[in-house]
Amino acid sequence: MTTISSVDKKAEELTSQTEEHPDLRLFGLVSFLVADGMTFAGFFAAYLTFKAVNPLLPDAIYELELPLPTLNTILLLVSSATFHRAGKALEAKESEKCQRWLLITAGLGIAFLVSQMFEYFTLPFGLTDNLYASTFYALTGFHGLHVTLGAIMILIVWWQARSPGGRITTENKFPLEAAELYWHFVDGIWVILFIILYLL
Amino acid sequence: MSISVPPNTEQSSKGIQPTGWLRYFSFSLDHKVIGLQYLVCGFIFYLIGGALASAIRIELTSPISDFMPRDVYNQVLTLHGTIMIFLWIVPVVNGAFGNYLIPFYVGARDMAFPRLNAVAFWLIPPAGLMLISSYFINGAAQSGWTAYPPLSITTPAAGQIVWILSVLLLGGSSIFGGINFIATILKLRRPGLKLMQLPMYCWAMLGTSILVVLSTPVLAGTLILLSFDIVAHTGFFNPSLGGNVIVYQHLFWFYSHPAVYIMVLPAFGLVSEILPVHSRKPLFGYATMVYSIMGIVVLGLVVWAHHMFTSGTPPWMRLFFTIATSFIAVPTGIKFFNWVATLWGGRISLNSAILFSCGFIVNFVLGGITGVALAQVPFDVHVHDTYFVVAHFHYIVYGGSVFVIFSSIYHWYPKFTGKMLDEKLGKIHFLLTFIGFNLCFAPQHWLGLNGMPRRVAEYDPQFTFVNQISSVGALLMALSTLPFLWNVFHSAFRGESSGDNPWQALTPEWLTSSPPPVENWVGEPPLVTKPYGYGQSQLSKEIPNSFIEDKK
Numbered sequence: 001m002t003t004i005s006s007v008d009k010k011a012e013e014l015t016s017q018t019e020e021h022p023d024l025r026l027f028g029l030v031s032f033l034v035a036d037g038m039t040f041a042g043f044f045a046a047y048l049t050f051k052a053v054n055p056l057l058p059d060a061i062y063e064l065e066l067p068l069p070t071l072n073t074i075l076l077l078v079s080s081a082t083f084h085r086a087g088k089a090l091e092a093k094e095s096e097k098c099q100r101w102l103l104i105t106a107g108l109g110i111a112f113l114v115s116q117m118f119e120y121f122t123l124p125f126g127l128t129d130n131l132y133a134s135t136f137y138a139l140t141g142f143h144g145l146h147v148t149l150g151a152i153m154i155l156i157v158w159w160q161a162r163s164p165g166g167r168i169t170t171e172n173k174f175p176l177e178a179a180e181l182y183w184h185f186v187d188g189i190w191v192i193l194f195i196i197l198y199l200l
Numbered sequence: 201m202s203i204s205v206p207p208n209t210e211q212s213s214k215g216i217q218p219t220g221w222l223r224y225f226s227f228s229l230d231h232k233v234i235g236l237q238y239l240v241c242g243f244i245f246y247l248i249g250g251a252l253a254s255a256i257r258i259e260l261t262s263p264i265s266d267f268m269p270r271d272v273y274n275q276v277l278t279l280h281g282t283i284m285i286f287l288w289i290v291p292v293v294n295g296a297f298g299n300y301l302i303p304f305y306v307g308a309r310d311m312a313f314p315r316l317n318a319v320a321f322w323l324i325p326p327a328g329l330m331l332i333s334s335y336f337i338n339g340a341a342q343s344g345w346t347a348y349p350p351l352s353i354t355t356p357a358a359g360q361i362v363w364i365l366s367v368l369l370l371g372g373s374s375i376f377g378g379i380n381f382i383a384t385i386l387k388l389r390r391p392g393l394k395l396m397q398l399p400m401y402c403w404a405m406l407g408t409s410i411l412v413v414l415s416t417p418v419l420a421g422t423l424i425l426l427s428f429d430i431v432a433h434t435g436f437f438n439p440s441l442g443g444n445v446i447v448y449q450h451l452f453w454f455y456s457h458p459a460v461y462i463m464v465l466p467a468f469g470l471v472s473e474i475l476p477v478h479s480r481k482p483l484f485g486y487a488t489m490v491y492s493i494m495g496i497v498v499l500g501l502v503v504w505a506h507h508m509f510t511s512g513t514p515p516w517m518r519l520f521f522t523i524a525t526s527f528i529a530v531p532t533g534i535k536f537f538n539w540v541a542t543l544w545g546g547r548i549s550l551n552s553a554i555l556f557s558c559g560f561i562v563n564f565v566l567g568g569i570t571g572v573a574l575a576q577v578p579f580d581v582h583v584h585d586t587y588f589v590v591a592h593f594h595y596i597v598y599g600g601s602v603f604v605i606f607s608s609i610y611h612w613y614p615k616f617t618g619k620m621l622d623e624k625l626g627k628i629h630f631l632l633t634f635i636g637f638n639l640c641f642a643p644q645h646w647l648g649l650n651g652m653p654r655r656v657a658e659y660d661p662q663f664t665f666v667n668q669i670s671s672v673g674a675l676l677m678a679l680s681t682l683p684f685l686w687n688v689f690h691s692a693f694r695g696e697s698s699g700d701n702p703w704q705a706l707t708p709e710w711l712t713s714s715p716p717p718v719e720n721w722v723g724e725p726p727l728v729t730k731p732y733g734y735g736q737s738q739l740s741k742e743i744p745n746s747f748i749e750d751k752k
Contacts, residue, residue: 024312024387031379035417042418042451046425046436049447127434131442134434138425 029178033185036146040189043142044196047135051200068119069198072112076147076187079108083154083180090173095161098168098176102158105183109151116144136197143193146186153179227322229314230718234321235300236616239609241321242292245328246602249283250678252276257640257674260667265657273657274342275335275359281345282363285459286370287328289601293466294412295321295377297608298405300616301473302381304709304716305399307390307725312383320376327369334362344655346452349426349437349445357430364427371416371423374462378412381405392727396490399707399731400483403490404469407497411458411465414501419455422448446511453504461500463597464564465493467604468535471557474611475539477705478554479546482732485538492531499528509577510584518577525575532568536561552626556607559634563599567592570645585655588648594641606633606684613688614702618714619695625687629680636676643670707731 086101125133157179161168168176224237255276259267268276299317303310311317334340341363343352352360385398385406425436426448435441437448476483483489505513505521513521539561548554570592574580583589606629613621643666648654652663659667701710708728712721730736 021312021387024383027387028313028316028379028383031382031413032375035375035379035413037417038414039417039421042421042454043425046422046447046451049450050436050444053444053446128432128441131435131444134428134436134441134443138428138434138436142421 025174026177026181029181033181037185037189040142040192043135043139044192047139047196050131050135064198065119065122066198068115068122069194072115072119073190073194075108075112075115076190079105079112080184080187082108083183087173087176087180090161090168090170090176093170099158099162102154102161102176106151106154106158109147109154109183112147113144113151116140116147139193139197143186143190146189150179150183150186153182227318229310229318231299231303231311231314231317232716232720234317235296235298237321238291238296238299238324241325241328242288242296245283245287246292247681248332249280249288250681252280252283254674254678256280257671259657260659261664261671263659263661263664263667268657270657271339271342274344274655275340277655278341278344278363279332279335282331282341282367283328285345285463285597286367287324287331289463289597289605290370290374290459291324292605293463293470293601294374294381294405294408295324297401297470297612298377298381298466300612301399301401301709302384302405303388304712304720305402305707305731306385306388307393307708307727308384308388309720311380312388313380316376317380320373320380323369323373323376327366327373330362330369331366334359334366337362346456347423347426348452349429349443349448350439352426353429353438360430361427364423364430368420368423371420374412375416375420378409378416381409382413385409390725390727393729396487397729397731400472400486400489401466401469403493404465404472407493408462408465410497411462411500415455415458418451422451422455446508449508449511450505453507454501457504457507458500460593460596461496464600465496467560467601468493470604470608471539471560472535473707474553474557474607475542476732476734477611477703477707478551478557479543479548480734481542481546482730482734482736483538484541484544485534486732488534489538492534495531496528499524499531503528506575506580509580522575522577526572529568529572536565536568551610551623552621552630553607553610555627555630556603556610556633559630560600560603560607563595563603563637567595567599570595583648585653586648587644587652587654590654591641591644591648594644598637598641603633606630609688611703612709613691614698615709615714615716617692617695618698619691620698620702621691621695622687625683629684629687632676632680632683636673636678636680638673640670640673640677643667643673706733 082101082105086098086105089095089098089101120137125136127134127137157168157175160175224233224240226233228234228237255268256273259265259273265273299311299321331340338358339356341347341352341359342355343360347360347363385402389395389398425434428434429436429438429443433441435443437443437445439445472483472489503521503525505517506525509518509521543558570588574583574589574592610621610626613619647663647666647670650663652659652667698714700712700714702714703710706728708726708731709716711726711728
């Protein structure tokens with residue numbers, strides 16, 4: 001198959017490009033995160049405008065409970081720290097430790113999702129009730145989607161790290177770095193979201 | 201070093217891809233193939249969009265709605281706008297020429313992420329087919345390319361949802377492309393090549409890609425919210441549920457105003473490549489050209505609300521956006537005068553490429569002047585949603601971008617194929633396009649000033665004659681495609697051979713064979729630090745000897 005061989009040939013070329021530019025893929029990922037961040041920025045701007053211009057927005061009617069989202073914030077911030085520990089462990093060539101920290105991070109992410117589900121069930125409003133409810137669920141739901149993807153990414157990295165032959169080593173740690181960067185990004189977005197949605 | 205791939209041309213050029221026309225239907229990772237795939241695919245959509253435009257102009261030859269029913273007219277109008285913007289101009293000025301030229305310009309063997317690049321292209325045909333097929337299935341979207349709610353929420357949902365999905369796919373394609381261009385230009389530059397030595401098109405693509413990465417995601421988010429409104433009956437933009445349609449307009453134009461620059465900035469870059477070659481002079485004011493591109497990028501992101509002067513925008517906002525919008529005329533003016541200064545006193549060879557570029561300059565100045573007029577609130581309130589606006593943006597996007605696309609095809613066709621295009625047919629194509637275009641859109645200024653609203657199938661009978669003139673112009677534009685198509689197909693098989701560098705150009709892509717080998721260069725890429733050094737003596741040190749010998 002000629003097309004396959006062309007793919008192989010060009011794939012070689014791709015690897016050679018990334019070998020010569022070790023930060024190329026990370027650069028691409030950062031560009032993607034900028035784009036992703038702009039989506040959130042658009043949502044935040046929409047939410048704040050709704051809040052500013054729409055007197056009917058009934059956020060005064062609902063008193064959002066703070067304990068669960070505060071717990072969620074703590075969960076994500078701690079998970080950022082544990083991911084950082086995982087990276088440090090990899091640099092120190094302590095593979096076992098790295099895997100353990102990765103698993104803890106993924107567990108914290110999943111705990112966040114469970115806790116958010118729990119919050120959704122206790123809320124007194126549904127998605128289509130009114131504008132406030134819709135924007136609330138859109139923002140937290142879109143962020144929850146990111147947490148889900150992040151948790152899946154971490155589990156994949158964990159699985160790669162523990163597989164024998166080690167697809168994640170000190171030489172090839174891009175998957176781990178990428179997942180870590182993405183995870184920090186998701187956590188940072190949550191902090192902004194927490195402030196805008198619950199505290200403002 | 202970005203280029204340590206061994207130059208094993210003998211071996212690789214055979215096994216790499218299907219030869220001949222078949223390779224353009226294969227999933228290739230070669231930036232040159234992907235570029236031409238973008239170009240051909242975009243041109244097919246241009247023909248479809250053009251047929252729809254002709255249908256619109258046929259409908260408008262008479263003041264009553266007799267050629268098609270009104271809701272079909274609305275669907276045709278929506279499809280025309282969407283196809284021309286998202287499937288023709290944006291993919292072609294960015295994807296096609298960007299993919300083909302940028303790796304040459306930075307001295308790389310391929311784009312930074314070849315796989316992502318292929319994915320970005322292959323999102324386009326399905327998205328386009330989906331969009332067009334929605335017309336036959338359950339009626340296409342009929343709320344215009346802006347999809348303003350509440351209209352887009354209240355019209356039949358199926359077509360609107362397909363429209364949203366299609367635009368989301370195309371937006372994704374454009375974000376992937378943008379990330380790829382930024383990474384390629386900033387990270388894959390050949391060692392020794394400084395940013396301020398890059399050909400102007402690289403700067404234009406860098407600026408455009410920044411706009412794409414910053415603004416397209418906002419449109420994507422907005423359209424997701426809109427689709428929730430339609431499918432799940434949420435109330436983001438639905439006034440009856442407490443939603444706010446103005447917020448949609450803000451978010452929409454935060455993308456769609458920069459989209460204008462996503463369409464014309466690459467065109468600016470392409471013109472800056474073409475004019476110096478055919479007037480045998482260095483590009484005038486390189487540094488100011490670079491700064492004005494970046495100025496346009498910054499200003500382009502802060503002027504969106506000038507589309508909303510009649511949407512109940514508060515006065516302070518109107519003032520800010522009027523001033524910001526008027527300011528864009530400054531960097532644009534700088535570019536315009538620099539192009540004229542590049543031509544000034546040059547040894548201009550009046551071929552089809554430079555004719556289309558000069559046509560671009562004329563049209564773009566006319567569109568730019570009406571743009572400054574539209575930025576002023578009192579005038580905008582008077583002509584808002586009339587044919588004046590239609591005339592203005594067609595002068596910008598057709599007179600600007602499409603003229604440049606044709607100019608670029610005439611300029612780079614020898615590079616793509618190794619064959620020359622027929623000049624006589626090219627000039628006929630130019631004359632038909634230029635006359636047809638101005639005949640079609642210039643009278644629409646008059647229509648708009650006299651109050652003919654846009655986006656309607658029926659109008660006051662007093663406008664009949666001017667509309668008919670406009671339709672004749674549209675007919676000429678449609679006809680102009682025929683000599684072009686004949687020229688492109690005929691020359692591909694029977695055209696005279698062009699040699700490697702028919703224009704004696706100094707930009708890097710011409711310093712390899714035409715069409716180029718798979719690795720772009722046999723051996724090391726040439727280091728071209730002065731891509732516009734026409735008539736400058738230090739040149740001989742910096743470009744390969746073989747090229748100098750060719751020139752003698």
